[in-house]
Amino acid sequence: xxxxxxxxxxxxxxxxxxxxxxxxxxxxxxxxxxxxxxxxxxxxxxxxxxxxxxxxxxxxxxxxxxxxxxxxxxxxxxxxxxxxxxxxxxxxxxxxxxxxxxxxxxxxxxxxxxxxxxxxxxxxxxxxxxxxxxxxxxxxxxxxxxxxxxxxxxxxxxxxxxxxxxxxxxxxxxxxxxxxxxxxxxxxxxxxxxxxxxxxxxxxxxxxxxxxxxxxxxxxxxxxxxxxxxxxxxxxxxxxxxxxxxxxxxxxxxxxxxxxxxxxxxxxxxxxxxxxxxxxxxxxxxxxxxxxxxxxxxxxxxxxxxxxxxxxxxxxxxxxxxxxxxxxxxxxxxxxxxxxxxxxxxxxxxxxxxxxxxxxxxxxxxxxxxxxxxxxxxxxxxxxxxxxxxxxxxxxxxxxxx
Amino acid sequence: xxxxxxxxxxxxxxxxxxxxxxxxxxxxxxxxxxxxxxxxxxxxxxxxxxxxxxxxxxxxxxxxxxxxxxxxxxxxxxxxxxxxxxxxxxxxxxxxxxxxxxxxxxxxxxxxxxxxxxxxxxxxxxxxxxxxxxxxxxxxxxxxxxxxxxxxxxxxxxxxxxxxxxx
Numbered sequence: 001x002x003x004x005x006x007x008x009x010x011x012x013x014x015x016x017x018x019x020x021x022x023x024x025x026x027x028x029x030x031x032x033x034x035x036x037x038x039x040x041x042x043x044x045x046x047x048x049x050x051x052x053x054x055x056x057x058x059x060x061x062x063x064x065x066x067x068x069x070x071x072x073x074x075x076x077x078x079x080x081x082x083x084x085x086x087x088x089x090x091x092x093x094x095x096x097x098x099x100x101x102x103x104x105x106x107x108x109x110x111x112x113x114x115x116x117x118x119x120x121x122x123x124x125x126x127x128x129x130x131x132x133x134x135x136x137x138x139x140x141x142x143x144x145x146x147x148x149x150x151x152x153x154x155x156x157x158x159x160x161x162x163x164x165x166x167x168x169x170x171x172x173x174x175x176x177x178x179x180x181x182x183x184x185x186x187x188x189x190x191x192x193x194x195x196x197x198x199x200x201x202x203x204x205x206x207x208x209x210x211x212x213x214x215x216x217x218x219x220x221x222x223x224x225x226x227x228x229x230x231x232x233x234x235x236x237x238x239x240x241x242x243x244x245x246x247x248x249x250x251x252x253x254x255x256x257x258x259x260x261x262x263x264x265x266x267x268x269x270x271x272x273x274x275x276x277x278x279x280x281x282x283x284x285x286x287x288x289x290x291x292x293x294x295x296x297x298x299x300x301x302x303x304x305x306x307x308x309x310x311x312x313x314x315x316x317x318x319x320x321x322x323x324x325x326x327x328x329x330x331x332x333x334x335x336x337x338x339x340x341x342x343x344x345x346x347x348x349x350x351x352x353x354x355x356x357x358x359x360x361x362x363x364x365x366x367x368x369x370x371x372x373x374x375x376x377x378x379x380x381x382x383x384x385x386x387x388x389x390x391x392x393x394x395x396x397x398x399x400x401x402x
Numbered sequence: 403x404x405x406x407x408x409x410x411x412x413x414x415x416x417x418x419x420x421x422x423x424x425x426x427x428x429x430x431x432x433x434x435x436x437x438x439x440x441x442x443x444x445x446x447x448x449x450x451x452x453x454x455x456x457x458x459x460x461x462x463x464x465x466x467x468x469x470x471x472x473x474x475x476x477x478x479x480x481x482x483x484x485x486x487x488x489x490x491x492x493x494x495x496x497x498x499x500x501x502x503x504x505x506x507x508x509x510x511x512x513x514x515x516x517x518x519x520x521x522x523x524x525x526x527x528x529x530x531x532x533x534x535x536x537x538x539x540x541x542x543x544x545x546x547x548x549x550x551x552x553x554x555x556x557x558x559x560x561x562x563x564x565x566x567x568x569x
Contacts, residue, residue: 049537049538050536050537050538050539050540053538053539055547057523057548058547058548058552058554059554061554062554093430094430218511220458220459220484221510221511221512222510222511222512223459223460223461223510223512223513223516224512234484236484241484241487242487333429333430334429334434334491335429335430335432336430336432336461336462336480336489336491338461345461347461347462347480349462349464349478349480351466359466360466360467362462362464364461364462364480368515368519369462369512369515369516372512372514372515373511376511401538402538
């Protein structure tokens with residue numbers, strides 16, 4: 001980060017102050033950066049965040065566990081199922097619930113679809129920011145198909161609130177499986193076409209190669225995780241390092257980059273989409289081998305019974321009442337559980353005192369931690385490079401501010 | 403998964419710091435212990451730089467408020483040794499009236515915003531922090547909202563009074 005020396009000897013300011021954001025078409029969310037500019041070059045910058053802070057951690061202290069799932073939706077809203085399942089798995093780990101394998105595989109399918117939808121938005125937008133709109137349009141159609149799959153499974157599209165503590169609220173129906181199979185058949189040609197458009201594109205490479213390179217040492221010092229860390233060459237992926245949801249049974253690669261620049265991050269995200277497709281194919285094959293109709297663990301103390309049973313069955317009514325009123329027995333403990341979100345390690349630090357609600361819940365939000373390097377690394381950069389650097393960091397405002 | 407056990411980590415720490423490492427436990431397999439604020443930077447620095455342990459990664463810094471305890475604010479560090487696949491949780495209990503603790507930004511650049519967030523919500527003063535100002539809340543806020551005495555909703559709200567609902 002070569003910072004050009006600007007010495008203000010006369011007392012007259014020789015730089016321009018530029019407010020990049022809070023709302024600007026190129027920032028994809030509410031980010032403000034107050035930049036000191038020397039011509040087109042950034043001398044220094046200060047990031048202001050917190051524009052959509054919604055106090056999720058405070059609200060979580062006043063809500064029963066199952067009501068916290070919708071809060072997690074609204075963190076990284078480009079891949080909310082990963083947040084939902086991450087939270088569910090945290091509570092299941094606390095309660096010691098063992099999931100049936102079929103549920104694990106179904107979760108893996110949805111989480112990998114979410115990863116694809118997040119990465120394709122990021123790479124599509126990167127194309128837009130470098131001046132190519134067509135790639136974004138091609139990919140956006142595929143995100144629609146992923147959202148249709150969510151819709152078939154949980155009824156929602158963006159803020160999914162998918163699944164429950166203890167499994168899914170209903171089984172995947174035949175249409176959902178058909179749509180997933182159609183997606184993994186239809187998506188590869190589109191992704192291949194997208195790669196053909198961008199990978200060796202002269203303009204795209206000129207704009208991205210060598211922009212904002214990061215060394216592994218700096219990335220680790222800034223606690224980076226996820227694709228942007230792997231682009232620097234560190235092969236850290238929670239799915240492999242600490243497998244959850246039976247990821248250890250899947251055969252996939254962790255792509256790593258070398259220079260950590262914007263081009264590496266782009267290539268890496270594309271490669272991760274291919275790996276996600278591999279995982280989904282394997283997961284589909286595994287689901288078919290499992291007994292049909294299993295979509296939740298047998299934990300009546302924590303898993304809401306079906307509504308018809310609540311109305312007609314005393315047992316179910318009692319369980320329903322206990323769960324909704326928060327009368328369930330939970331251990332007094334603390335735990336940290338993390339999943340590989342689309343942007344990095346998404347962690348949940350939960351302290352429970354055995355009451356209705358968590359005593360304290362802290363979200364380790366990868367966007368928040370990844371974004372803090374943005375202003376320091378922008379020093380000496382051209383403004384146009386800083387813009388595409390931001391889109392390749394894939395900072396999601398909801399996850400940044402929580 | 404882990405290449406070194408929690409016991410190894412604890413033994414090495416015990417050999418180096420002795421009594422300063424207190425109340426070790428392993429909830430859900432993660433080594434958890436307490437240190438005082440005087441020794442926290444030494445402990446973190448030892449964990450980070452020890453050639454065998456290599457806790458090179460700061461996962462998170464946050465705090466917890468336990469009103470009623472003599473030392474009621476706990477600052478919690480999660481560190482991670484990526485090469486060994488081991489995590490540790492370190493807690494430092496502070497006095498609520500004067501919650502000061504040395505900054506970890508000397509060891510990890512990433513501690514900067516984590517500490518700002520902790521200050522913003524709990525009022526923990528990280529001594530030596532380069533820019534300890536509020537980060538998510540508005541600048542002119544006077545309270546530290548994640549402390550337990552701070553209510554979720556504004557108690558001065560008039561639109562949720564019972565008499566509006568005939569109660």
